Amino acid sequence: MQIEKLIEEKKIKLTSARKELLELFLKAQRPLSYEDVKDKIKMDKATFYRNVSKFEEESIVNSFESNDKKRYYGIYVSAHAHFICQVCSSIECVKSITNMQLEGYKIQDVILKGVCKQCNQRNNPPSS
Amino acid sequence: MQIEKLIEEKKIKLTSARKELLELFLKAQRPLSYEDVKDKIKMDKATFYRNVSKFEEESIVNSFESNDKKRYYGIYVSAHAHFICQVCSSIECVKSITNMQLEGYKIQDVILKGVCKQCNQRNNPPSS
DNA sequence: CTCTATGCAAAAACTTTGCAGGGAT
């Protein structure tokens, strides 16, 4: 199974808390905050933060802050952008922006901020 | 002068605190956190946060979080990306990535995360 | 003069740390 593989190659133990957490991240298909996670599974905040921190060290997940002040974590997918709507705070994965390059730099994550399709249409309906 | 123009068109008062703050943002040429600001000018945190929040409402500045947990604020410049190094936490403005577009979305800011030139070279020297 | 902005202090929100007990290898 995918999760065992993710962990086994790294030097950390696969505990049941970690398994639950990674399963959730895989299922979610979008980055999650501690608040999101604790609504789904019973897990102490210390355990959550210590584990995502460990996962980040091992490059299993990456994270970023939204405009709602919370940090969001998700399974690391290279060349995969996230769009954060400044109006409704929704987060979407954007697959079309993949091969961005900057000479000499290593780009690990791309975050786009702005107004999402829905909010955009709500404020500027196509008929106007 | 630039600052009076920025403010006068908006519906907020130009106080001396706001003037100092905007001058600092203009001079800095990079986004600043409250910690950066209070090292340069004497300003209470409440005043800082209330003002940058007001500036954001008026689209005078925009903001984002770094990986150091702090929020950074700067004069709003459209189509202007920021690169945040995950190793040294430095922030750089990237002018070469300007015309990114996503059908139906309004992109207001682009944040790139990764490893900057300097840290990249330190870990993978060109000679190796 | 009126209404908004400021500074201080206290509170809030999110994240981290210390410690004792529990679980994986």
Next chain:
DNA sequence: ATCCCTGCAAAGTTTTTGCATAGAG
């Protein structure tokens, strides 16, 4: 059996709010 992980509680950090005073238009 050992060493890392977990949960709880307490502390830490950054940001927000309440209130009385000061300042801008």
